[in-house]
Amino acid sequence: MTDVNMTLGLYTFILRLLLPVALLRLIWRSLKSPDYRQRIGERLAWGRPAPSADLWIHAVSVGEVQAAELLIRQLLAREPSRRILVTTTTPTGAARLRELCGESVAHRYTPYDLPGILHRFLDQVRPALVIVMETEIWPNTLAACERRGMPVILANARLSARSARGYARLTSLTRTTLARFACIAAQSEADARRFIALGADPERVRVTGSIKFDLRQPASLLDQAESMRRAWGVGRPVWIAASTHEGEDGPLLMAHRQVRVRIPNALLVLVPRHPERFERVAALVMRQGLTLVRRSRQDVCRDDTAVLLGDTMGDLPVFLAAGDAAFIGGSLVPTGGHNLLEAAAAGVPVAIGPHTFNFATITELMVEEGAAVRVVDADELAALMTDWLGNTPLRARIGEQGRGVVERNRGALERLIALIDECRSV
Incomplete structure (x- = not known):
């Protein structure tokens, strides 16, 4: 077994051990914010199945949702029949998505980064393309999408020097994971350099700028x-x-x-x-x-x-x-x-x-x-x-x-x- 597979296996093993802790944390957070105990099954790809979609966009919370909304509106304006599923990690992100996009897109909570969960989720959604907003780099998710021939774009990508130092501690796994992105659309030259230094293919890293500059204030x-x-x-x-x-x-x-x-x-x-x-x-x-x-x-x-x-x-x-x-x-x-x-x-x-x-x-x-x-x-x-x-x-x-x-x-x-x-x- 290669070092990468061993590291990925260890990562997955630790994540399995932490899954009960993650679920208990949701329940704990729900004591102050009840929305956290709603739709927990979605995070495990159990219960109500996710709808099939042409495009899966992952946005963690409010900030990423607001950036994704600009992209969603542009994509739907060009192709109104396009089916889009957006996943968020937080209820506040889910609420903001509904405020901004209404029923024009579907929403589910992000599935945990474990192979069995991802297998169920991708069987349900079957996206032709996956777009991940900003900084979410999940090894099992990217591996599962690659096995199914689903290209993944890291959009509006940013990587701070501090985060880069953290990823650098797992050099081989980070390099292999970054190589699974079809494209990394970096916000700046500095972000692009950090991704490349961690092992991303320079041919797949583009500097596009931040789409947050393209925000449009509503007329009202x-x-x-x-x-x-x-x-x-x-x-x-x-x-x-x-x-x-x-x-x-x-x-x-x-x-x-x-x-x-x-x-x-x-x-x-x-x-x-x-x-x-x-x-x-x-x-x-x-x-x-x-x-x-x-x-x-x-x-x-x-x-x-x-x-x-x-x-x-x-x-x-x-x-x-x-x-x-x-x-x-x-x-x-x-x-x-x-x-x-x-x-x-x-x-x-x-x-x-x-x-x-x-x-x-x-x-x-x-x-x-x-x-x-x-x-x-x-x-x-x-x-x-x-x-x-x-x-x-x-x-x-x-x-x-x-x-x-x-x-x-x-x-x-x-x-x-x-x-x-x-x-x-x-």
Whole structure:
């Protein structure tokens, strides 16, 4: 048996041992977010079968779903009869998919990366092509698709230096797994170099850019934002803390206290990334002695309200468009940050923390172009937000620079579609 087969066998053996733990973790998470215990059988390819599809798109959660939506709309516009199945790992991703795409695509939860489960799943779906969004590299899934002659494209692919170091520890397995992709459509030259260094065939790695630059704001967004802004208070300074993670909310509330020393009527719209954290964050705000209203309850935002908790799904684009400035979460803690482009496209100046390895290329471009500012801690963030909220011309200039970055970098979606056509014709 080759080293690769031994390593893959060991990986599969460990994954089998961990399967009960994974299922128990779903049940544990469902105590705070009941959706996690729904449709568990889909993750095992048991029970209700997945529908057959021409195309299987795998998108982990909300961010990948939003990127995939751009691709889905383009593909369906060209071929309305195309049957598309989208899998997600999280219920929030599933909910966002339904909001964006309705019934135009089918959804199932992602099957675990074990041969028997994948055999059942692929027997049900029988896709002609598989598209994996961004960073999902599952050895058994790729091996199963290769055996069945199903080409797999890694689309909008990104690979941070930290992730590359992790994959490099399993050199032979990583090289063999990457070789099973029909094409890797990398977001940047740096991403492409990392994939090639890990063993990907240079002939199969293309730099297409990030399709997230191709986002289109809905025509109703401006009207929704203006309505929301009136509800917050006309002329009131507002900053958005978007997609925050555990460990960030406390420092952000401390920063907001400092902002309110200089700007007493400033409002913070605090939007946790995960719904299961909504109650904990609400309790934290109350313990800090700050007045709180909640979006989910349609509470009235009064002049003395300090914090609005964005505890609903799908409202973040409107929050960002309605705000004066934004902080993008997951970056004060070592989570790796989230996408800045929704705020930039809305013309809103953006702040990020020191940890942005998940969106390194986009973040560095935004910072270099003067469309975003990096801060190291809550004190720096407080000073920056105080400066921005008190200076309308400065905000407008930075916001326009952000819009310009988005416009100049469009086109990745068109290049990705060309690659998909190329794979289908082979």
